[in-house]
Amino acid sequence: MSNTYDLAGKFAIVTGGAKSIGRAIAELFLANGCGVCIWDADRAEVPGARSALVDITRSDDIRRGLAELGDAQRIDILVNCAGYLGRATSFKDHDPGDWQRIIDVNLAGTMRVTQAVLPRMLQQRSGRIVNLGSLAGREGLPGITAYSAASAGIIALTKALGREIASENVFVNCVAPGPIDTDMIRDLGPDVVDRMIQDSPLRRLGQRDEVAHLVAWLCTEASRFNTGAVFDMSGGRARS
Numbered sequence: 001m002s003n004t005y006d007l008a009g010k011f012a013i014v015t016g017g018a019k020s021i022g023r024a025i026a027e028l029f030l031a032n033g034c035g036v037c038i039w040d041a042d043r044a045e046v047p048g049a050r051s052a053l054v055d056i057t058r059s060d061d062i063r064r065g066l067a068e069l070g071d072a073q074r075i076d077i078l079v080n081c082a083g084y085l086g087r088a089t090s091f092k093d094h095d096p097g098d099w100q101r102i103i104d105v106n107l108a109g110t111m112r113v114t115q116a117v118l119p120r121m122l123q124q125r126s127g128r129i130v131n132l133g134s135l136a137g138r139e140g141l142p143g144i145t146a147y148s149a150a151s152a153g154i155i156a157l158t159k160a161l162g163r164e165i166a167s168e169n170v171f172v173n174c175v176a177p178g179p180i181d182t183d184m185i186r187d188l189g190p191d192v193v194d195r196m197i198q199d200s201p202l203r204r205l206g207q208r209d210e211v212a213h214l215v216a217w218l219c220t221e222a223s224r225f226n227t228g229a230v231f232d233m234s235g236g237r238a239r240s
Helices: 018-030 060-070 096-124 136-137 144-166 190-199 206-219
Strands: 012-013 035-040 050-054 076-078 127-132 170-177 227-234
Touching: 012 050, 012 206, 012 227, 018 035, 018 076, 018 206, 035 060, 050 060, 060 170, 060 190, 076 096, 096 127, 096 144, 096 170, 127 206, 136 144, 136 227, 144 170, 144 227, 170 206, 206 227
Parallel strands: 012 035, 012 076, 035 050, 076 127, 127 170, 170 227
Antiparallel strands: none
């Protein structure tokens, strides 16, 4: 896509930016003049971006990541994109260790990072936070019950925090994708992916750059009356 966004001079932290949707967001930000630091548990090699090894389930990692940026670094944008889907299974058979990790990465991790970064935005009296949720959090999808619950928590967090800090000129929004063509989705297996495609009115998976463009727009002044909102990205699949 050739769309451009006025992000020149801004600085963003993108969690989960080493690959997939997070990487697409980081690359689009960089292409539009935004400085980027990627926080990921895996090493990120994105040309032009700074990076730090940050496991968002570990508060010490998050504190270290902020310390490496320095106290003087302005943070204009936070994109909470790090996520973990786990395996598709019935809830009665879902290993507790796995569903606990889903909650810890997706919901608790988003909360940890946001709580750590938010004071800088409040001090600046400006900022944009975009949380990546999921269609599963809006509707509840069988076979990925824990992921649905964690995503629903992200949506509720977005709505509540967006209302709480709107007067501080810090806007919080959520993008809730349906199935996007990523390794995380493909790893569910071809039968599951085929059903996802058949359930989509557009009869395809979404593309990671399509998600990135919506996130970028939410971080510009064009989106200056949106906070506490959840933006569908499901190709018409969402029913609520």
